[in-house]
Amino acid sequence: MRQFAPGMPVIEMSGVHLALGAAEILRGIDLVVGCGERVAIIGPSGSGKSSLIRCMNALARPRAGRVTVLGEDLATPAGLKECRRRTDMIFQSFNLYSQMTVLENVMLAPRHLLGLPAAAARARALEHLAAMEMDGFAARYPFELSGGQQQRVALARALAKAPDILLLDEPTSALDPELVRSVMAAIVTATARGITTVTVTHEIGFAREHAHRLVFLCEGRVVEQGPPEDMLARPKSPRLAGFLKASARA
Numbered sequence: 001m002r003q004f005a006p007g008m009p010v011i012e013m014s015g016v017h018l019a020l021g022a023a024e025i026l027r028g029i030d031l032v033v034g035c036g037e038r039v040a041i042i043g044p045s046g047s048g049k050s051s052l053i054r055c056m057n058a059l060a061r062p063r064a065g066r067v068t069v070l071g072e073d074l075a076t077p078a079g080l081k082e083c084r085r086r087t088d089m090i091f092q093s094f095n096l097y098s099q100m101t102v103l104e105n106v107m108l109a110p111r112h113l114l115g116l117p118a119a120a121a122r123a124r125a126l127e128h129l130a131a132m133e134m135d136g137f138a139a140r141y142p143f144e145l146s147g148g149q150q151q152r153v154a155l156a157r158a159l160a161k162a163p164d165i166l167l168l169d170e171p172t173s174a175l176d177p178e179l180v181r182s183v184m185a186a187i188v189t190a191t192a193r194g195i196t197t198v199t200v201t202h203e204i205g206f207a208r209e210h211a212h213r214l215v216f217l218c219e220g221r222v223v224e225q226g227p228p229e230d231m232l233a234r235p236k237s238p239r240l241a242g243f244l245k246a247s248a249r250a
């Protein structure tokens with residue numbers, strides 16, 4: 001398995017165009033994410049943020065351009081397989097397996113992907129659930145949990161897989177406002193140890209606290225990117241300035 005030193009490119013997109021039906025969604029994306037970097041994608045509704053991260057694990061297939069993840073071309077079967085093994089994604093709708101208990105959900109990857117014996121997989125799953133303060137819910141089923149609890153289990157499940165890259169698509173948008181802070185704090189803690197993350201978010205405060213770099217997307221193009229403190233205090237483009245004003249009002 002190829003290893004990457006901090007800062008080495010682990011996601012590279014060049015000239016990526018994506019069309020869905022007749023609509024042109026992404027219009028020439030060039031973006032590089034370094035190992036250990038935390039990137040937040042911000043932008044207006046419909047600007048293509050979810051589509052962009054879906055291209056990073058081939059849930060969406062570009063009509064032109066190239067995406068490599070951990071050095072592998074996602075357009076090849078071998079590259080896609082390696083990507084699926086070493087990355088994970090958190091969705092706004094949690095996507096837990098409803099017929100499995102919380103513990104069974106979190107044990108899946110340690111048991112079947114990492115190949116741990118049952119007892120070790122169980123111990124690993126419980127450790128990750130405890131880190132999310134969800135070990136007391138191990139025997140419950142997802143439908144018995146609140147949205148915030150389900151999202152914390154989804155995080156435990158993703159992290160128990162030990163992914164090199166974690167993609168998060170608006171991980172707090174389906175939560176009640178009072179749960180947003182606790183799930184955001186869980187994400188910050190869980191990903192602080194060098195895991196590469198790309199997060200689509202509407203939460204500008206979260207993006208500021210969590211991300212090393214913001215990428216502002218508008219109409220399928222990267223309009224501006226840089227450190228959060230610079231971009232948020234001194235937006236260069238009128239579009240970003242307008243977007244930040246509108247977000248502050250919301």
Ligand SMILES: Nc1ncnc2c1ncn2[C@@H]1O[C@H](COP(=O)(O)OP(=O)(O)OP(=O)(O)O)[C@@H](O)[C@H]1O
Binds near residue numbers: 046048051
């Ligand atoms: N399956 C699809 N077929 C056709 N158009 C689609 C499809 N999925 C998304 N779109 C369109 O692609 C555009 C970008 O969608 P996307 O979800 O990537 O934007 P977004 O920036 O994440 O939006 P939001 O912040 O509202 O979630 C939107 O105009 C959307 O209507």
